[in-house]
Amino acid sequence: GKRAEAYQAYQELISDFAEAFEGMRRLAPDALTLAQDLIAATYYSDALEVLRDPALRDDPRYKAVRAQALFSLGRYDEAQEAYQNWLATSPEDTTARMGLARSLGRLGRLEEALEIYRDLDTAESRLAQAEILESRGEIEEALALYRDLPYPVAWWRAASILEREGRAQEALPFYARLGSAPIGLSDDAAYRLYVLARRLDDREMQSQAVSLLQDATSSFFPLLLGDGSFLAPVASAPARAGDAILAKVRALEILGLDELARRELRMAARFNYSAGIDLSMAQALAQRGRVQDAQQIAEQSLRELDPAPLAFWRLAYPKAYRREVEEAAQEFGLDPLLVWAVMRQESRYNPEAVSRSYAQGLMQLIPSTRDMIARQLGMRLRPFDVFNPRINVRLGAYYLRFVLDQFEGDVDYAVAAYNGGPGNVARWLEDPLVVTKEDFYRWMDLSETREFVQKVMFNYRVYQWLEVMQAS
Known part of the structure; x- marks a missing residue:
């Protein structure tokens, strides 16, 4: 009887599970709401299919939703017509005027688009103007607009232009502003501020950059201020707790109620608010092979405890599928810690993970890469073999070795190639602005790959630290 709550749950799932579409279609309050929500989830073709119903055309929302779906699909001629019908x-x-201008811009009718943007004179339209002006080489005009806009993307673009124009000193205030903003790019910007300020011997800006980076505790970039190693303070282990809960869990397991036992462990960690219970429940889950559940509890504890006991770090960065990883690492001459670092970011140790780009399994291999590797290894794969941990880890380890060899063993470049492709990495390395690895981190123009490299390298440093802690 809770249709609205169920619909919302399907909405939250659809980005990761296409099967949720059927649930949304069944429970949507109306067809146009469904189409709008499908567009928000980037299911543009499905949204357009919903809009085929002639009965929807009298709804005031119809023209807007249809125009947005067409534009999102790259059908700009039809989108232009749809926006004109709306207007x-x-x-x-x-919104309709902005949509029309964007459609005209994509069709190469830049003067018509600029005329609409200038007439609108909003922050959003000024950003669009600046992007067109930049694309036409009208740099000073674009910079004049970017400077005063409230959008971080505008500051990033301005800094990019200034660096490419050889005006790095002028780029520093933009990086400082970005580094102070609550956005995903803040650590990238703070590190770039540090690199440029050091090169320009601007002590004040360099000091500001260091301060910004010291606040970015979960970022890879602060590690580069030192020797690149990770180091964290460690608290004493909490007192043992949760024995009664564990006894109940064992009783459930004796009765064959394993799933209920697992749920008991998860709920205890979620609702008891005790570091001792969290640790006991996470360890019990890990012992039962529930690595993902244990990892989630431990990761939450790391966010809440400062410092945290070492046991939480080990559970948050587990050596999942240890036999499979160590065998594949030995076969292809890899550091197994690097394999785990990639696995953590790619799938969070979920062997059944499937991304929106249809990357699959623990090491998130897209079908074309999977098939290429299988041919190289002389393997004949059945449809679901990619979800077999041993097979998936072996395929992923082969590819990791492949990209390492392509980039002379450089781990950063190889990790970037694992996500963004060797061709893109080669292109970035040929950029005249990429003189050192510090520059490489900045000039990767795929934001997903840039973040992937930072996360994997951070994971790798933590795994290395845990090895040192174990040895000592």
Whole structure:
């Protein structure tokens, strides 16, 4: 009877599970709401299919939703017409005018697009103007707009232009502003501020960059201020707790109620608010092969405890599928810690993980890469073999070795190639602005790959630290 709550749950799932679409279609309050929510989840073709129903055309939302779906699919001629139809009934609608201008811009009709943007004169339209001006080489005009906009993307673009124009000193204030903003790029910007300020011998800006980076405790970049190693303070282990819960769990398991026992462990960690219970429950889950559940509890504890006991670090960075990883690492001459670092970021140790780009399994291999590796190894794969941990880890380890060899054993470049492809890495390395690895981190132009490299390298440093802690 809770249709709205169920619909919302399917909405949250659809980004990762295409099967949720059927649930959304069944429970949607109306067809146009469904189409809007599908667009928000980037299911543009499905949204357009929903809009085929002629009965929807009298709904005031119809024209707007259809125009947005067409634009998102790259059908700009049709989108332009759809936005014009929308404007015929709502001539002052800012969203419709922006949509029309964007469609015209994609069709190469830049002057018409600029005329609309100038007439609108909003922050959003000024950003779009600046992007067109930059694309036409009208650098000073673009910079004048970027400087005063409230959007971090505008500051990033301005800094990029200034660096490419050889005006690094002028780029520093933009990086400082970005480094102070609560955005995903803040650590990238703070590190770039540090690199440029050091090269320019700007002590004040360099000091500001160091301060910003010291606040970015979960970022890879602060490690580069030192020797690149990870180091964290460690608390004493909490007192043992949760024996009664563990006894109940064992009783459930004797009765064959394993799933209920697992749920008991997870709920105890979630609702008891005790480091001792969290640790006992996470360890019990890990002992039962529930690595993902244990890892999630431990990761939450690391966010809440400062310092945290070493046991939480080990559970948050587990040596999952140890036999499979160590065998594959030995076969292909890899550091197994690097394999785990990649696995953690790619799948969070979930052997059944499937991404929106259909990357699959523990090491998240897309079908074309998977098939290429299988041919190289002389393997004949059945449809679901990619979800077998031993097979998936072996395929992923082979590819990791392949990209390491392509980039002369450089781990950063290999990790970037694992995600973004060797061709892109080669292109970035040929950029005249990429003189050192410090520059490489900045000029990767795929944001997903840039973040992937930072996360994997951070994981790798933590795994290395845990090895040192174990040895000592």
